[in-house]
Amino acid sequence: MNHSRRNFIRTTAALAAGTGLAGGLPASLYASHGKVAPSDRIRVGAIGINGMGWADLSAMLKNPQAQCVALCDVDKNVLEKRTAELAKQDIKVKTYGDYRKLLEDKDIDAVIIGTPDHWHCLVMTDACAAGKDVYVEKPIGNSIAECRAMVAAQQRYGRMVQVGQWQRSQQHFKDAVDFVHSGKLGKIRLVKAWAYQGWMKSIPKKPDSAPPPGVDYTMWLGPARQRPFNPNRFHFNFRWFWDYAGGLMTDWGVHLLDYALLGMQAEMPLSVMASGGKFAYPDDAAETPDTLTTVYAFDGFNIQWEHANGIDGGPYRRDHGIAFIGNNGTLVLDRGGWEVLPEGDKMEAVPRRKSVDNGVEQHTKNFLEVVRSRRAADLHAPIQAGAHIAVFAQMGDIAYRTGQKLYWEADKDRFKEAEANHYLAATYHNGYHLPKA
Structure with missing residues (x-):
């Protein structure tokens, strides 16, 4: 310019x-x-x-x-x-x-x-x-x-x-966080974020094949390890393979957990643990878990992530969302709007306020x-x-892959557990090198 x-x-x-x-x-x-x-x-x-x-x-x-x-x-x-x-x-x-x-x-x-x-x-x-x-x-x-x-x-x-x-960039998300920060919900002890993906069906296993005509498969792989072309790993479905992505934990989690952190004005957790697996489609082609629960511990509250493929009926009958659960009431937020559900008569309900813009x-x-x-x-x-949020979501995936409860050393920017630290950096292949921080 x-x-x-x-x-x-x-x-x-x-x-x-x-x-x-x-x-x-x-x-x-x-x-x-x-x-x-x-x-x-x-x-x-x-x-x-x-x-x-x-x-x-x-x-x-x-x-x-x-x-x-x-x-x-x-x-x-x-x-x-x-x-x-x-x-x-x-x-x-x-x-x-x-x-x-x-x-x-x-x-x-x-x-x-x-x-x-x-x-x-x-x-x-x-x-x-x-x-x-x-x-x-x-x-x-x-x-x-x-x-x-x-x-x-x-x-x-x-x-x-x-x-x-x-x-x-959506106004109703900002408004919801402002309400959380107002203190009207009382002490918030738990924040839930979730993505239930009923549309996500099983990915049947397919044999390796030649890349489609016109596809530069070598360039598509880039720094990922060499593998024969397989249609299951290409285009949209790359999300479900560790070489290229982190499943729903990083795909939807970075959106929704981001607002969990904003609402709680939180940085990095003290610990993280995760449990799940391929419970819905145990024999299909995907590698990442189709069912997962992850718990991040902070001082005085927890943040919990859930996801499930093949199910739409998530918490509060929403297929995605964030719930700030306080002593006085719960604020439920999703892409369509937000509302407050009172805890008994401790506060007034807030009817659903709908989204008014295109994010x-x-x-x-x-x-x-x-x-x-x-x-x-x-x-x-x-x-x-x-x-910040991508690292946070990666922590959840690493806890799942190690099967351990992990403790984060913020001053060292790493986990206490040596096995978990093996996942901190992606391994680059084919002559590519991780850029220096």
Whole structure:
């Protein structure tokens, strides 16, 4: 971004926001682009565009100052599909199969990272080194060491980095936390967070095969260990294999446990223990547990995580949520709204207050505003916040994998238990190296 463009981005009025995130890109979204000169737009490249990367880009392009100039994906089929969708709206983009080539493009100001989790660290640190601002999907890393390296890269290069924990941009989540902080619930002894995923069915085992035509499987693997291609590990289902992600604990947990920590104004736990397994689908292809209960102990209260695949009937008859359980009442919060259930006559009930905004749209808007202003403190989910909750969720997975109750040594940034510390860093393969923190 040249000097005049930087000055414009720092001083232009607030971004306009659209309403309603859609999978496609209606032509009406781009009518307002004519109000902003092309030279004054924030030029965005998207890396990994099959799922949330595309949703993030779709939301970002509802802001007239954002201009998509490049796409990158290791699957040519996805790349061609998304390029064609943009072309229908008269948006022409450069395309890349290797993200490093995209980062060499001096015409790009900021990037969206929507790759599988095991790629987040390398792409984000390389993007910062290349002088790009970054919107990176959650969880930011696939290990505690990756999270530390990503924070260090942001600090080293001074880039604006937003983590895709979009609930931090929704008003009703902020209102709920304000109510928790008011003290009206009384002493809170337990916070529950949960994700019950009735839609998540068994993943039948499939034989290894050749990668689909157009897929650069070597690039898809990147730093993960070499394995023959298997369709169960590709695209969406990568989430259920340890090489690439951490299951529901890190996929949904970083969203919901984040608000458990915000509500309790908590940092790191004294201890963590977890119990669960593949109870729903013991013989399917997934590695991560489909049923899990994790307990984080703090001074004076506990935070409990639950998840279960194949079941929708979670606590309070909600398939996801956070419950702050106090002596006077319980506040139940989810993506649709929040309410307070009184404990007898100790307090007044608060009827459900519904969500009134679109989190992804508000979150991408916030990122673009900060790209302009260069005020990192205005980010709703800076890399430090993303790292905090990603580390917290990783602790739960590590407790499950070791089968031990673990004790965290905050001053040393590690566990007391040697076996658990083997999981602190992801092992990199194929000539890739973990960035230095």
